[in-house]
Amino acid sequence: MKVLAFCITSSASSDFEACLSKVASMHSKHNFDLAVATGDFFGALAASPELCVRFVSGEISVPLPLYIATGQTAPPSKLAHLIRSNGEAAPNVFVLGDAQSESGVFETADGLRIAFGETVAENSTTKTKVADLFVAAAFPLAAASLSVLAEAKGITPSVGSPAVAAAAKGIRPRYLVCPSPSPSFLEREPFRNDNNSTTRLVALAAFPPAPSKSKERWFYAFNITPAKHMDSAALAVIPENATLSPFAALPSITSLPSSNARGTKRSAEGAEGNFFWGGGGFGPDAKKKSSSSSAPPSHYVCHACKQPGHWIADCPARQAPRGTPSGPPPDDYVCNICKEKGHYISACPSKAAKRQHLDRDPSTCWFCLSSPNIEKHLLIDIKDECYIASSKGGLSEWGGHLLIVPIQHVASRSEVLTEEALLQEITDCQTLIRQKFIEKRNAEEVPVFVEVFGGIPQGDAVRRVQHMHIQVVPVPTDISKTLRQTFLDAAGSAGLVGMPEGMLPADPATPYVRIEVEEMGDGVEPPLVLTMPVNGDPRAFFNLQFARRVLADVLGCPEKANWKNCTVSTQEEGKLTKEMKKFLA
Template sequence: AGSVKTLSTGKITEEIRTAAYSSEFSGYHGLLQTTIAVEPDKVDCSSETLPCGSEGYFRFNQSCTDFYECHFNTECQKFLSSPIETCPKCLKFNAKKMRCDFPWNVPECGNLHNIKMKENYCTAPGKYFVPDDCHKYYECIENSNGTIDLTVKTCPSPLKFNKNDRQCAEEDDIPVRPECESPNLYVGDLFDCRKFYRCNGGKPLITLYCPENAIFNGHFCERKSDSHLLLCGDVEGKFNALFSRVSNINTKSGPFDCLFCVGNFFGVNNKEFELYKSGERKAPIPTYILGPNSAEHANLYPDDDSVELCENVYCLGKRGVYTDSKGIRVAYISGISSKESNKHEYSSKDVAELYNACVRGNASFRGIDILLTAQWPSGITKNDPKKIALAVNKTSDLPSWLVLKLKPRYHISGLEGIYYERSPFRCPNLGDHDTTLNIVTRFLGLARVGNPNKEKWLYALNLTPLDKMKIAELLQKTTDETECPFDFTEIDHKIFNTKRKSAGASQYFYDTNAHEESDYGRRRPKRQKIEFDQSKCWFCLSSPSVEKHLIVTVGNATYLALAKGGIVDEHLLISPIEHHQNSLGLPEAALQEMNQFKEALRNFYGRDERVAVFFERNYKTSHMQLQAVPIPKQAVKELKEIFIDEAEARGLKLEVLESRNRLDQVVQANVPFFTVELPDGVVLYTRIKGNFPLNFAREVLVSGPVLNLDERSDWKDCILKKGAEEVLVQRLRTDFEPFDFTDS
């Protein structure tokens, strides 16, 4: 997590993750700072102090970023102040909550745009490189009054700034920045908290921006709508200690949306819980717990699945998926693994059914945000440089299997009685039908509440739902990643007695059943071949099913139509009039006319400085559609790399063609394929071998580096009423008329 930066000198007394920096310009990462207790050194009681009337943190001279702490010194018998501190990058000091906070929570300090780092970055004198201009550098200069100002300076031509020795130097003497060798790394801007840069393998950096309601935290864009969650380990009947700590943290560092507890919630003595059941006391925030892990605790839980035990305390039940109000998806399974399934034990069938519940109805399943299990996964410490000894050793292969299949961003467990934050790892893609992204998993083993060794038992997370994040954000590399500790083939064989074959084959077998909503491990019957009924085709002009009000113009062999639920108003389709499944089977006349439409659209889009992206998906379609989407000219840069990177994230490989006309030389007409033609003429393609994400091209185009329209990633969310479609088509007919070569 990087080095810990505290609000002031002293010891961190709250067992909660704190602000940290992972590199010089990584920016703020993690959680807001929590309560800090100071153990002051010997002080001069006669020394001057800043205004103090009580203990706490206070804003310095109306600054939005500088603050100091007041504490009562028993030796001096008066309040003393600490040295002036500065909030981490992009944060403001919240005087009401006495802590550093997100800009949107401190309205008196203005919005989060163009936050001058003169106020909140210079904590010590020094020189720092400018990410997008190698001739310039930032210099933090200390004034006579102790404050530090930031200035921008330029090296004398032709010198450039050398980050290593922080001096201007000849270009030949400056090594390539190691942090920008990989195109997957990002660095934040010093002056604008929404601005950051994508490293480009030694080439000039690519400038990107977070959405209006977000700031770049060094790893991804952090949004106002993120979920703020607390996680705790085994409570074991210490309810007062738990809720007292949670209440304190929620007041000073919240509000938090909810608390999740793993491990044993009940213990040997549960008398304190009677106060909560009677209503004399109340959990400060909604608290969700797992079910029992032993027979003696089973009678403390109702027989009903997912039930309220007392006000604000809920049992999640045996297994399932909980989705919070902001879209965070939490998969969970209660109990200890066993061959049989009962109230306090779960079996291989339970984990299979949990997996099916996560992917059912989601053809483009990316993964899960959080996985909660009482038990640690077997082998979790493998490949991790941190060496620990398990106290209880109640690990199981079943949670390991779930991690491989669900690829959670966070996996939280208890029972072992120790705190362990494993180095992040990425689980491999399990075959053609695995649509999950190759995202990082972080495992956390939490200790017992109030344990004598003072090991961390309470943890805070600030998460954006996985489904609302850009793929590039999810794929960002970390410097401390390790290899995946689990072997899917080995674990799958042990649990389900499958043959020791490749992971891809096994994945195909399981995923096919999951999407068919049948029992895990049961082969589905062979399907009969279905004859296509052309009269029901949505795109054949002779079909009564075609929505003719979407048609813009008709040629001799092809036609141009508005895309239903388009990304932008000018998102159009080129389709053949007669029924053809894909472009490889088009007659020569239709192919030539389609190329005429493409050239007309290039000119049409070019009138307002936009360029065309064309793509075709010959998969789960019965009638050929070439989709055309206009994008700004400036978005073309690195578009090829963006498509390739995001394809790799889904286990796909896009290859480059010399020209669109050569597709028939590498792909047969009856083979599913995807192809995209970029504005610079580059054509990419892939043969589809498995469960291809239907919205792949659309998700790339709506992403931040291209159109920055994430909310339009699903066409079903963008459908207009028929009247609005008719108005839009009429306008398109008028606007396209100067470029229309047809006689219609």
């Protein structure tokens, strides 16, 4: 197998793109089977939301499978949702765990075993479970011991991470790839482990190299045959220039967990079994770290409370629901879900029951970021709680028909009444879009925000569950002034009734359409909510296309009531999406 390893530490967007461009260029010439990255890969993505969106959508191409060891910067939250589901941060890009809290071994479809992380669960090591490659996020302590080459580079034994060194001693990988502790590239002499296997350590200079070190190698290409396809005699060959192990005097974290070979791509099933979030593996059989597992190493610090001694999954600070006020509510407080007194809305006992029948497998959803069905070329901006995307088959010729979509799989606004962070971020997105229409459309058009919920008929809960999304449709300002009444007139003909003051139906399974009309210069009225009459015909049908048909009519293009009549090529969709990124910038 041909493997390309590289290291990047820059947080600059231009450096990030240049690095991946060079990787793609090298791949086109040498046809590598896969690449691995160390350093601080996510630094640039965390610093630039725009770059992160382009990376997630695949606009920044990675033409071969790439496996990443997490460095100083954790994946941005907008990537974590993707990684949580199937480990894939972007097309062809996979994350090999959090170096501070996760560890494991991943086996590719070709049998190459890649170890990662600073801690390794106790298990017996056999020759059939040799780690071919250990991708570390830091240089191991004492690795420069007994090395003439390291001394020549000015790297001393006192430099490095003791946790990585202890893990390397226990793993005994054939190759150890890590960032160099200096601006220099180091390919250390091979060293002999206590079981007579050999490890080759490669410490990569960072990309971009320092001006005075422009010729230092930030990448390393090599051929390797997976150990599982080699006999024991070939694995036992000791190179003539091998030294003793520099880690002999250090404590070790012994052996590798057994792997669950699944090929280069993982299923989205079982988010808690994902190899990034799980404790030592990936897939449905992996388990989260919990109080039943071993205690964390001494260097581990909980990310929630910043204290050592426990895993983040067991942190006491994470047990109470966020935003839940302490103590009982005031006597006059009434929960907005069950309409009862005695508890806050965030602690409502009816909340979980009302959510239960709305569950759905996100892998089958068109709007979940983790779903294989999502069309990533339509993504414009991914935020912490929601994302903005171009609409497929939009009503607007110039691309102004947008979607605001919660990242979490929720069915309707009724389900997220207690999700203050999500509702606030949706409001912020709407405010931004309104401002851009004023600035860049000269107030000739206004955005109309439409949410349609199809309801959940009794006995048909799973099939009809939706992923909440708000459509943003540009409407000429003069038309917008009468649009509210137009919707009310159309509602009468469709057998729909209006809710008072924009309230949602009391039953979260009831269908509705919610419309916000922005009237430039004249203020904004409460949202218009239309739904089925309470005592109406139970056989009546709620038309999910009602709002689109009304908008298509007022825009003078009734043929566009069916979105399939408005589809364009994927290339044209990508072009419109790029234009909308500029529009919202």
